[in-house]
Amino acid sequence: MEAALFAFRAPLERGAILADEVGLGKTIEAGLIISQLWAERKRNILIIVPPPLRKQWHQELWEKFYIPSIILESKNFNEMVRSGHRNPFLQQDQVVITSYPYARNKAEMIRKVNWNLIVFDEAYRMRNVYKKSNKIARTLREATAGYPKILLTATPLQNSLMELYGLISFIDPHIFGDETTFRRQFSRGTKEMSEKDFIDLKQRIKPVCHRTLRRQVTEYVNYTQRIPITQEFMPTNAEWELYEKVSAYLQREHLFALPASQRALMTLVVRKLLASSSFAISDTCFP
Structure with a gap:
Protein backbone atom coordinates (compact mmCIF):
# COMPACT_ATOMS: atom_id res chain seq x y z
CA MET A 1 0.00 0.00 0.00
CA GLU A 2 2.82 2.37 0.88
CA ALA A 3 4.53 1.79 -2.47
CA ALA A 4 1.27 2.27 -4.40
CA LEU A 5 0.52 5.52 -2.57
CA PHE A 6 4.09 6.68 -3.22
CA ALA A 7 3.56 6.12 -6.95
CA PHE A 8 0.46 8.31 -6.93
CA ARG A 9 2.32 11.02 -5.04
CA ALA A 10 5.28 10.85 -7.46
CA PRO A 11 3.24 12.38 -9.27
CA LEU A 12 2.11 9.84 -11.84
CA ILE A 17 10.49 3.35 -9.87
CA LEU A 18 9.39 0.66 -7.42
CA ALA A 19 12.60 -1.09 -6.45
CA ASP A 20 11.65 -3.36 -3.55
CA GLU A 21 13.86 -6.36 -2.90
CA VAL A 22 12.96 -9.67 -4.53
CA GLY A 23 9.82 -11.30 -3.14
CA LEU A 24 8.21 -8.22 -1.59
CA GLY A 25 5.39 -7.95 -4.11
CA LYS A 26 6.21 -5.41 -6.80
CA THR A 27 3.62 -7.05 -9.08
CA ILE A 28 0.95 -6.57 -6.40
CA GLU A 29 2.01 -2.94 -5.93
CA GLU A 40 -11.42 5.89 -12.25
CA VAL A 49 7.38 -7.59 -19.68
CA PRO A 50 9.96 -10.25 -20.60
CA PRO A 51 8.23 -12.87 -22.83
CA PRO A 52 8.07 -15.64 -20.15
CA LEU A 53 6.11 -13.36 -17.76
CA ARG A 54 3.22 -12.45 -20.07
CA LYS A 55 0.89 -15.26 -18.96
CA GLN A 56 1.78 -14.75 -15.31
CA TRP A 57 0.72 -11.11 -15.48
CA HIS A 58 -2.45 -12.03 -17.37
CA GLN A 59 -3.35 -14.58 -14.70
CA GLU A 60 -2.52 -12.43 -11.68
CA LEU A 61 -4.45 -9.41 -12.94
CA TRP A 62 -7.57 -11.52 -13.20
CA GLU A 63 -7.18 -13.75 -10.13
CA LYS A 64 -6.08 -11.01 -7.71
CA PHE A 65 -7.73 -7.88 -9.12
CA TYR A 66 -10.49 -9.12 -11.47
CA ILE A 67 -9.06 -7.00 -14.28
CA PRO A 88 -4.74 -3.30 -31.71
CA PHE A 89 -2.89 -1.59 -28.84
CA LEU A 90 -5.99 0.54 -28.34
CA GLN A 91 -8.26 -1.84 -26.42
CA GLN A 92 -11.57 -1.14 -24.72
CA ASP A 93 -11.70 -2.28 -21.08
CA GLN A 94 -8.67 -4.56 -21.36
CA VAL A 95 -5.14 -4.09 -20.10
CA VAL A 96 -2.64 -4.73 -22.90
CA ILE A 97 0.30 -7.02 -22.07
CA THR A 98 3.19 -7.39 -24.49
CA SER A 99 6.88 -8.32 -24.51
CA TYR A 100 9.90 -6.02 -24.78
CA PRO A 101 10.87 -7.20 -28.29
CA TYR A 102 7.31 -6.90 -29.60
CA ALA A 103 6.86 -3.46 -28.03
CA ARG A 104 10.00 -2.32 -29.79
CA ASN A 105 8.78 -3.67 -33.13
CA LYS A 106 5.42 -1.89 -32.71
CA ALA A 107 6.79 1.32 -31.21
CA GLU A 108 4.92 3.50 -33.71
CA MET A 109 1.61 1.91 -32.76
CA ILE A 110 2.34 2.36 -29.06
CA ARG A 111 3.18 6.04 -29.54
CA LYS A 112 -0.28 6.70 -31.04
CA VAL A 113 -2.22 5.59 -27.93
CA ASN A 114 -2.98 8.08 -25.15
CA TRP A 115 -1.83 5.84 -22.29
CA ASN A 116 -3.00 6.37 -18.72
CA LEU A 117 -0.18 4.15 -17.45
CA ILE A 118 2.68 2.06 -18.81
CA VAL A 119 4.26 -0.58 -16.55
CA ARG A 127 19.03 0.97 -17.25
CA ASN A 128 21.52 1.28 -20.12
CA VAL A 129 19.19 3.48 -22.14
CA TYR A 130 21.85 6.21 -22.13
CA LYS A 131 24.04 3.98 -24.35
CA LYS A 132 23.47 4.38 -28.08
CA SER A 133 23.95 0.63 -28.54
CA ASN A 134 20.85 -0.19 -26.45
CA LYS A 135 18.33 0.14 -29.26
CA ILE A 136 15.37 -1.52 -27.51
CA ALA A 137 15.56 0.79 -24.48
CA ARG A 138 16.04 3.93 -26.56
CA THR A 139 13.18 3.02 -28.90
CA LEU A 140 10.82 2.34 -26.00
CA ARG A 141 11.81 5.56 -24.23
CA GLU A 142 10.91 7.55 -27.32
CA ALA A 143 7.68 5.60 -27.89
CA THR A 144 6.48 6.11 -24.29
CA ALA A 145 7.74 9.67 -23.75
CA GLY A 146 5.19 11.86 -22.01
CA TYR A 165 20.94 7.57 -14.27
CA GLY A 166 19.49 5.54 -17.13
CA LEU A 167 16.41 4.42 -15.17
CA ILE A 168 15.75 7.86 -13.70
CA SER A 169 16.08 9.51 -17.12
CA PHE A 170 13.55 7.00 -18.43
CA ILE A 171 11.07 8.50 -15.95
CA ASP A 172 12.15 12.14 -16.13
CA PRO A 173 15.16 13.33 -18.18
CA HIS A 174 15.30 16.60 -16.22
CA ILE A 175 16.08 15.15 -12.77
CA PHE A 176 19.79 14.61 -13.50
CA GLY A 177 20.18 16.70 -16.62
CA ASP A 178 22.50 15.58 -19.39
CA GLU A 179 24.84 12.59 -19.22
CA THR A 180 28.03 14.68 -19.13
CA THR A 181 26.89 16.68 -16.09
CA PHE A 182 25.88 13.52 -14.21
CA ARG A 183 29.19 11.82 -14.93
CA ARG A 184 31.12 14.84 -13.73
CA GLN A 185 29.22 15.03 -10.45
CA PHE A 186 28.32 11.46 -9.53
CA SER A 187 30.05 8.80 -11.64
CA ARG A 188 33.00 8.49 -9.26
CA GLY A 189 30.85 6.17 -7.15
CA THR A 190 29.45 6.51 -3.64
CA LYS A 191 32.79 5.71 -1.92
CA GLU A 192 34.62 8.63 -3.53
CA MET A 193 31.63 10.98 -3.63
CA SER A 194 31.56 13.97 -1.29
CA GLU A 195 28.90 14.03 1.42
CA LYS A 196 27.24 17.01 -0.26
CA ASP A 197 26.99 15.20 -3.62
CA PHE A 198 25.74 12.03 -1.91
CA ILE A 199 22.94 13.96 -0.16
CA ASP A 200 22.12 15.70 -3.44
CA LEU A 201 21.88 12.33 -5.20
CA LYS A 202 19.52 10.94 -2.56
CA GLN A 203 17.31 14.02 -2.65
CA ARG A 204 16.96 13.90 -6.41
CA ILE A 205 16.04 10.20 -6.39
CA LYS A 206 13.65 10.42 -3.45
CA PRO A 207 10.56 11.77 -5.29
CA VAL A 208 10.60 9.04 -7.98
CA CYS A 209 12.19 5.92 -6.45
CA HIS A 210 10.75 3.77 -3.65
CA ARG A 211 12.67 0.81 -2.22
CA THR A 212 11.72 -1.53 0.60
CA LEU A 213 14.20 -4.01 2.05
CA ARG A 214 13.37 -7.38 3.57
CA ARG A 215 14.66 -6.32 6.98
CA GLN A 216 12.07 -3.53 6.97
CA VAL A 217 9.11 -5.91 6.76
CA THR A 218 10.08 -8.62 9.26
CA GLU A 219 7.28 -7.29 11.48
CA TYR A 220 4.77 -8.48 8.88
CA VAL A 221 6.59 -11.31 7.09
CA ASN A 222 8.06 -14.20 9.06
CA TYR A 223 11.06 -15.11 6.91
CA THR A 224 12.83 -18.38 7.57
CA GLN A 225 16.20 -17.72 9.17
CA ARG A 226 18.89 -19.39 7.12
CA ILE A 227 22.33 -20.04 8.59
CA PRO A 228 25.02 -20.85 6.02
CA ILE A 229 27.57 -23.51 6.92
CA THR A 230 30.98 -23.25 5.27
CA GLN A 231 32.73 -26.50 4.46
CA GLU A 232 36.48 -26.27 4.05
CA PHE A 233 37.81 -28.07 0.99
CA MET A 234 41.42 -28.70 -0.05
CA PRO A 235 42.12 -29.80 -3.65
CA THR A 236 44.32 -32.82 -4.28
CA ASN A 237 47.68 -32.41 -6.02
CA ALA A 238 46.17 -33.62 -9.31
CA GLU A 239 43.26 -31.16 -9.02
CA TRP A 240 45.63 -28.31 -8.23
CA GLU A 241 47.78 -29.22 -11.24
CA LEU A 242 44.68 -29.19 -13.46
CA TYR A 243 43.71 -25.77 -12.10
CA GLU A 244 47.16 -24.32 -12.80
CA LYS A 245 47.31 -25.70 -16.33
CA VAL A 246 43.83 -24.51 -17.31
CA SER A 247 44.57 -21.08 -15.78
CA ALA A 248 47.78 -20.82 -17.76
CA TYR A 249 45.88 -21.76 -20.91
CA LEU A 250 43.24 -19.09 -20.30
CA GLN A 251 45.95 -16.45 -19.77
CA ARG A 252 47.59 -16.99 -23.17
CA GLU A 253 47.92 -13.80 -25.17
CA HIS A 254 46.50 -15.43 -28.27
CA LEU A 255 43.67 -17.85 -27.67
CA PHE A 256 41.81 -18.89 -30.81
CA ALA A 257 39.43 -21.24 -28.97
CA LEU A 258 37.55 -18.27 -27.46
CA PRO A 259 36.17 -15.40 -29.60
CA ALA A 260 37.88 -12.13 -28.69
CA SER A 261 34.54 -10.38 -28.11
CA GLN A 262 33.41 -13.04 -25.61
CA ARG A 263 36.73 -13.99 -24.06
CA ALA A 264 36.27 -12.21 -20.72
CA LEU A 265 32.81 -13.73 -20.10
CA MET A 266 33.76 -17.22 -21.25
CA THR A 267 36.94 -17.14 -19.16
CA LEU A 268 34.83 -16.30 -16.12
CA VAL A 269 32.46 -19.21 -16.85
CA VAL A 270 35.33 -21.67 -17.32
CA ARG A 271 36.95 -20.56 -14.06
CA LYS A 272 33.70 -21.10 -12.18
CA LEU A 273 33.44 -24.61 -13.60
CA LEU A 274 37.07 -25.22 -12.74
CA ALA A 275 36.53 -24.11 -9.16
CA SER A 276 33.56 -26.46 -8.86
CA SER A 277 35.23 -29.78 -9.67
CA SER A 278 37.26 -31.63 -12.26
CA PHE A 279 34.05 -33.37 -13.36
CA ALA A 280 32.39 -30.00 -14.08
CA ILE A 281 35.28 -28.82 -16.27
CA SER A 282 35.68 -32.15 -18.09
CA ASP A 283 32.66 -31.52 -20.37
CA THR A 284 34.01 -28.14 -21.47
CA CYS A 285 35.39 -28.56 -24.97
CA PHE A 286 37.58 -26.08 -26.82
CA PRO A 287 37.75 -26.35 -30.64
Whole structure:
Protein backbone atom coordinates (compact mmCIF):
# COMPACT_ATOMS: atom_id res chain seq x y z
CA MET A 1 0.00 0.00 0.00
CA GLU A 2 2.82 2.37 0.88
CA ALA A 3 4.53 1.79 -2.47
CA ALA A 4 1.27 2.27 -4.40
CA LEU A 5 0.52 5.52 -2.57
CA PHE A 6 4.09 6.68 -3.22
CA ALA A 7 3.56 6.12 -6.95
CA PHE A 8 0.46 8.31 -6.93
CA ARG A 9 2.32 11.02 -5.04
CA ALA A 10 5.28 10.85 -7.46
CA PRO A 11 3.24 12.38 -9.27
CA LEU A 12 2.11 9.84 -11.84
CA GLU A 13 2.36 12.20 -14.79
CA ARG A 14 6.08 11.48 -14.65
CA GLY A 15 6.12 8.06 -13.05
CA ALA A 16 7.98 6.14 -10.38
CA ILE A 17 10.49 3.35 -9.87
CA LEU A 18 9.39 0.66 -7.42
CA ALA A 19 12.60 -1.09 -6.45
CA ASP A 20 11.65 -3.36 -3.55
CA GLU A 21 13.86 -6.36 -2.90
CA VAL A 22 12.96 -9.67 -4.53
CA GLY A 23 9.82 -11.30 -3.14
CA LEU A 24 8.21 -8.22 -1.59
CA GLY A 25 5.39 -7.95 -4.11
CA LYS A 26 6.21 -5.41 -6.80
CA THR A 27 3.62 -7.05 -9.08
CA ILE A 28 0.95 -6.57 -6.40
CA GLU A 29 2.01 -2.94 -5.93
CA ALA A 30 1.58 -2.34 -9.65
CA GLY A 31 -1.75 -4.17 -9.51
CA LEU A 32 -3.01 -1.80 -6.82
CA ILE A 33 -2.07 1.20 -8.95
CA ILE A 34 -3.77 -0.31 -12.01
CA SER A 35 -6.88 -1.10 -9.92
CA GLN A 36 -7.21 2.51 -8.79
CA LEU A 37 -6.89 3.82 -12.34
CA TRP A 38 -9.32 1.15 -13.53
CA ALA A 39 -11.89 2.33 -10.96
CA GLU A 40 -11.42 5.89 -12.25
CA ARG A 41 -12.19 4.66 -15.79
CA LYS A 42 -8.61 5.37 -16.88
CA ARG A 43 -8.18 2.13 -18.75
CA ASN A 44 -5.56 2.71 -21.43
CA ILE A 45 -2.93 0.65 -19.63
CA LEU A 46 0.07 -1.11 -21.16
CA ILE A 47 2.32 -3.66 -19.41
CA ILE A 48 5.68 -4.46 -21.03
CA VAL A 49 7.38 -7.59 -19.68
CA PRO A 50 9.96 -10.25 -20.60
CA PRO A 51 8.23 -12.87 -22.83
CA PRO A 52 8.07 -15.64 -20.15
CA LEU A 53 6.11 -13.36 -17.76
CA ARG A 54 3.22 -12.45 -20.07
CA LYS A 55 0.89 -15.26 -18.96
CA GLN A 56 1.78 -14.75 -15.31
CA TRP A 57 0.72 -11.11 -15.48
CA HIS A 58 -2.45 -12.03 -17.37
CA GLN A 59 -3.35 -14.58 -14.70
CA GLU A 60 -2.52 -12.43 -11.68
CA LEU A 61 -4.45 -9.41 -12.94
CA TRP A 62 -7.57 -11.52 -13.20
CA GLU A 63 -7.18 -13.75 -10.13
CA LYS A 64 -6.08 -11.01 -7.71
CA PHE A 65 -7.73 -7.88 -9.12
CA TYR A 66 -10.49 -9.12 -11.47
CA ILE A 67 -9.06 -7.00 -14.28
CA PRO A 68 -9.28 -8.45 -17.81
CA SER A 69 -6.23 -8.26 -20.04
CA ILE A 70 -5.05 -9.31 -23.47
CA ILE A 71 -1.60 -10.61 -24.42
CA LEU A 72 -0.71 -8.90 -27.67
CA GLU A 73 1.58 -10.86 -29.98
CA SER A 74 2.01 -11.35 -33.71
CA LYS A 75 -0.81 -13.86 -34.25
CA ASN A 76 -3.70 -11.99 -32.63
CA PHE A 77 -2.27 -8.59 -33.62
CA ASN A 78 -2.35 -9.53 -37.31
CA GLU A 79 -5.83 -11.05 -36.96
CA MET A 80 -7.14 -7.79 -35.48
CA VAL A 81 -5.55 -5.74 -38.26
CA ARG A 82 -7.09 -8.01 -40.91
CA SER A 83 -10.50 -7.64 -39.26
CA GLY A 84 -10.29 -3.86 -39.51
CA HIS A 85 -8.76 -2.83 -36.16
CA ARG A 86 -6.49 0.10 -37.02
CA ASN A 87 -4.42 -0.11 -33.82
CA PRO A 88 -4.74 -3.30 -31.71
CA PHE A 89 -2.89 -1.59 -28.84
CA LEU A 90 -5.99 0.54 -28.34
CA GLN A 91 -8.26 -1.84 -26.42
CA GLN A 92 -11.57 -1.14 -24.72
CA ASP A 93 -11.70 -2.28 -21.08
CA GLN A 94 -8.67 -4.56 -21.36
CA VAL A 95 -5.14 -4.09 -20.10
CA VAL A 96 -2.64 -4.73 -22.90
CA ILE A 97 0.30 -7.02 -22.07
CA THR A 98 3.19 -7.39 -24.49
CA SER A 99 6.88 -8.32 -24.51
CA TYR A 100 9.90 -6.02 -24.78
CA PRO A 101 10.87 -7.20 -28.29
CA TYR A 102 7.31 -6.90 -29.60
CA ALA A 103 6.86 -3.46 -28.03
CA ARG A 104 10.00 -2.32 -29.79
CA ASN A 105 8.78 -3.67 -33.13
CA LYS A 106 5.42 -1.89 -32.71
CA ALA A 107 6.79 1.32 -31.21
CA GLU A 108 4.92 3.50 -33.71
CA MET A 109 1.61 1.91 -32.76
CA ILE A 110 2.34 2.36 -29.06
CA ARG A 111 3.18 6.04 -29.54
CA LYS A 112 -0.28 6.70 -31.04
CA VAL A 113 -2.22 5.59 -27.93
CA ASN A 114 -2.98 8.08 -25.15
CA TRP A 115 -1.83 5.84 -22.29
CA ASN A 116 -3.00 6.37 -18.72
CA LEU A 117 -0.18 4.15 -17.45
CA ILE A 118 2.68 2.06 -18.81
CA VAL A 119 4.26 -0.58 -16.55
CA PHE A 120 7.74 -1.95 -17.26
CA ASP A 121 8.42 -5.20 -15.40
CA GLU A 122 12.06 -6.29 -14.91
CA ALA A 123 12.88 -2.70 -15.82
CA TYR A 124 16.61 -3.21 -15.19
CA ARG A 125 16.64 -3.96 -18.93
CA MET A 126 16.17 -0.21 -19.45
CA ARG A 127 19.03 0.97 -17.25
CA ASN A 128 21.52 1.28 -20.12
CA VAL A 129 19.19 3.48 -22.14
CA TYR A 130 21.85 6.21 -22.13
CA LYS A 131 24.04 3.98 -24.35
CA LYS A 132 23.47 4.38 -28.08
CA SER A 133 23.95 0.63 -28.54
CA ASN A 134 20.85 -0.19 -26.45
CA LYS A 135 18.33 0.14 -29.26
CA ILE A 136 15.37 -1.52 -27.51
CA ALA A 137 15.56 0.79 -24.48
CA ARG A 138 16.04 3.93 -26.56
CA THR A 139 13.18 3.02 -28.90
CA LEU A 140 10.82 2.34 -26.00
CA ARG A 141 11.81 5.56 -24.23
CA GLU A 142 10.91 7.55 -27.32
CA ALA A 143 7.68 5.60 -27.89
CA THR A 144 6.48 6.11 -24.29
CA ALA A 145 7.74 9.67 -23.75
CA GLY A 146 5.19 11.86 -22.01
CA TYR A 147 3.09 9.01 -20.61
CA PRO A 148 2.97 7.99 -16.90
CA LYS A 149 5.28 5.05 -16.18
CA ILE A 150 5.92 2.58 -13.39
CA LEU A 151 9.28 0.77 -13.53
CA LEU A 152 9.54 -2.43 -11.47
CA THR A 153 13.02 -3.69 -10.66
CA ALA A 154 14.72 -5.23 -7.64
CA THR A 155 18.13 -4.18 -9.03
CA PRO A 156 18.03 -0.52 -10.12
CA LEU A 157 21.81 -0.64 -10.42
CA GLN A 158 24.54 -3.28 -10.25
CA ASN A 159 27.84 -2.02 -11.56
CA SER A 160 27.64 1.74 -11.98
CA LEU A 161 25.64 4.78 -10.93
CA MET A 162 25.17 5.42 -14.64
CA GLU A 163 22.62 2.59 -14.60
CA LEU A 164 20.60 4.53 -12.03
CA TYR A 165 20.94 7.57 -14.27
CA GLY A 166 19.49 5.54 -17.13
CA LEU A 167 16.41 4.42 -15.17
CA ILE A 168 15.75 7.86 -13.70
CA SER A 169 16.08 9.51 -17.12
CA PHE A 170 13.55 7.00 -18.43
CA ILE A 171 11.07 8.50 -15.95
CA ASP A 172 12.15 12.14 -16.13
CA PRO A 173 15.16 13.33 -18.18
CA HIS A 174 15.30 16.60 -16.22
CA ILE A 175 16.08 15.15 -12.77
CA PHE A 176 19.79 14.61 -13.50
CA GLY A 177 20.18 16.70 -16.62
CA ASP A 178 22.50 15.58 -19.39
CA GLU A 179 24.84 12.59 -19.22
CA THR A 180 28.03 14.68 -19.13
CA THR A 181 26.89 16.68 -16.09
CA PHE A 182 25.88 13.52 -14.21
CA ARG A 183 29.19 11.82 -14.93
CA ARG A 184 31.12 14.84 -13.73
CA GLN A 185 29.22 15.03 -10.45
CA PHE A 186 28.32 11.46 -9.53
CA SER A 187 30.05 8.80 -11.64
CA ARG A 188 33.00 8.49 -9.26
CA GLY A 189 30.85 6.17 -7.15
CA THR A 190 29.45 6.51 -3.64
CA LYS A 191 32.79 5.71 -1.92
CA GLU A 192 34.62 8.63 -3.53
CA MET A 193 31.63 10.98 -3.63
CA SER A 194 31.56 13.97 -1.29
CA GLU A 195 28.90 14.03 1.42
CA LYS A 196 27.24 17.01 -0.26
CA ASP A 197 26.99 15.20 -3.62
CA PHE A 198 25.74 12.03 -1.91
CA ILE A 199 22.94 13.96 -0.16
CA ASP A 200 22.12 15.70 -3.44
CA LEU A 201 21.88 12.33 -5.20
CA LYS A 202 19.52 10.94 -2.56
CA GLN A 203 17.31 14.02 -2.65
CA ARG A 204 16.96 13.90 -6.41
CA ILE A 205 16.04 10.20 -6.39
CA LYS A 206 13.65 10.42 -3.45
CA PRO A 207 10.56 11.77 -5.29
CA VAL A 208 10.60 9.04 -7.98
CA CYS A 209 12.19 5.92 -6.45
CA HIS A 210 10.75 3.77 -3.65
CA ARG A 211 12.67 0.81 -2.22
CA THR A 212 11.72 -1.53 0.60
CA LEU A 213 14.20 -4.01 2.05
CA ARG A 214 13.37 -7.38 3.57
CA ARG A 215 14.66 -6.32 6.98
CA GLN A 216 12.07 -3.53 6.97
CA VAL A 217 9.11 -5.91 6.76
CA THR A 218 10.08 -8.62 9.26
CA GLU A 219 7.28 -7.29 11.48
CA TYR A 220 4.77 -8.48 8.88
CA VAL A 221 6.59 -11.31 7.09
CA ASN A 222 8.06 -14.20 9.06
CA TYR A 223 11.06 -15.11 6.91
CA THR A 224 12.83 -18.38 7.57
CA GLN A 225 16.20 -17.72 9.17
CA ARG A 226 18.89 -19.39 7.12
CA ILE A 227 22.33 -20.04 8.59
CA PRO A 228 25.02 -20.85 6.02
CA ILE A 229 27.57 -23.51 6.92
CA THR A 230 30.98 -23.25 5.27
CA GLN A 231 32.73 -26.50 4.46
CA GLU A 232 36.48 -26.27 4.05
CA PHE A 233 37.81 -28.07 0.99
CA MET A 234 41.42 -28.70 -0.05
CA PRO A 235 42.12 -29.80 -3.65
CA THR A 236 44.32 -32.82 -4.28
CA ASN A 237 47.68 -32.41 -6.02
CA ALA A 238 46.17 -33.62 -9.31
CA GLU A 239 43.26 -31.16 -9.02
CA TRP A 240 45.63 -28.31 -8.23
CA GLU A 241 47.78 -29.22 -11.24
CA LEU A 242 44.68 -29.19 -13.46
CA TYR A 243 43.71 -25.77 -12.10
CA GLU A 244 47.16 -24.32 -12.80
CA LYS A 245 47.31 -25.70 -16.33
CA VAL A 246 43.83 -24.51 -17.31
CA SER A 247 44.57 -21.08 -15.78
CA ALA A 248 47.78 -20.82 -17.76
CA TYR A 249 45.88 -21.76 -20.91
CA LEU A 250 43.24 -19.09 -20.30
CA GLN A 251 45.95 -16.45 -19.77
CA ARG A 252 47.59 -16.99 -23.17
CA GLU A 253 47.92 -13.80 -25.17
CA HIS A 254 46.50 -15.43 -28.27
CA LEU A 255 43.67 -17.85 -27.67
CA PHE A 256 41.81 -18.89 -30.81
CA ALA A 257 39.43 -21.24 -28.97
CA LEU A 258 37.55 -18.27 -27.46
CA PRO A 259 36.17 -15.40 -29.60
CA ALA A 260 37.88 -12.13 -28.69
CA SER A 261 34.54 -10.38 -28.11
CA GLN A 262 33.41 -13.04 -25.61
CA ARG A 263 36.73 -13.99 -24.06
CA ALA A 264 36.27 -12.21 -20.72
CA LEU A 265 32.81 -13.73 -20.10
CA MET A 266 33.76 -17.22 -21.25
CA THR A 267 36.94 -17.14 -19.16
CA LEU A 268 34.83 -16.30 -16.12
CA VAL A 269 32.46 -19.21 -16.85
CA VAL A 270 35.33 -21.67 -17.32
CA ARG A 271 36.95 -20.56 -14.06
CA LYS A 272 33.70 -21.10 -12.18
CA LEU A 273 33.44 -24.61 -13.60
CA LEU A 274 37.07 -25.22 -12.74
CA ALA A 275 36.53 -24.11 -9.16
CA SER A 276 33.56 -26.46 -8.86
CA SER A 277 35.23 -29.78 -9.67
CA SER A 278 37.26 -31.63 -12.26
CA PHE A 279 34.05 -33.37 -13.36
CA ALA A 280 32.39 -30.00 -14.08
CA ILE A 281 35.28 -28.82 -16.27
CA SER A 282 35.68 -32.15 -18.09
CA ASP A 283 32.66 -31.52 -20.37
CA THR A 284 34.01 -28.14 -21.47
CA CYS A 285 35.39 -28.56 -24.97
CA PHE A 286 37.58 -26.08 -26.82
CA PRO A 287 37.75 -26.35 -30.64
